[in-house]
Amino acid sequence: MRGMPLQLHTPSEMARELADRVKAERLRQNLKQETLADRSGVSVPTIRRYERTGRATLDNLLRICHALGRVDEFAGLLAPPSATSLAEMERREALPPRRKRGTR
Numbered sequence: 001m002r003g004m005p006l007q008l009h010t011p012s013e014m015a016r017e018l019a020d021r022v023k024a025e026r027l028r029q030n031l032k033q034e035t036l037a038d039r040s041g042v043s044v045p046t047i048r049r050y051e052r053t054g055r056a057t058l059d060n061l062l063r064i065c066h067a068l069g070r071v072d073e074f075a076g077l078l079a080p081p082s083a084t085s086l087a088e089m090e091r092r093e094a095l096p097p098r099r100k101r102g103t104r
Contacts, residue, residue, distance in 0.1 A: 015054035018061070023051045025068050040067035 009017070026036055033051075037044045040063040047064065050056040056064070065071040083089035 012054070017054075019051055019054035019056075022061075022064060022068070025070060026051075029068065031068075036064065036067055040064045 026033070031039075033044050033047045036042075037047055040047075040060075042060045042063050046056065046060055050060065050064070062071055062074065065074065083092060
């Protein structure tokens with residue numbers, strides 16, 4: 001794929017890594033899966049499956065992270081890069097709005 005940056009993880013590897021981190025955070029906070037389920041509104045079987053497989057809906061992952069007090073960490077995900085100069089910042093503000101749809 002032309003123009004794609006080098007990526008160190010596959011999507012499934014990253015999903016597994018996030019699940020491991022969520023489990024570690026739950027254990028660090030000394031929470032049982034049942035307690036996390038109560039706090040997040042996500043069922044115990046879904047939490048068990050997520051911790052085991054790394055598979056969950058984005059909504060469930062955000063609910064779990066919110067219950068762990070870590071949802072704000074998603075705020076920077078896919079944010080546009082910071083301008084590196086005043087000229088670049090001015091250029092960005094002068095650009096017309098971007099298309100809402102991608103090309104095929």
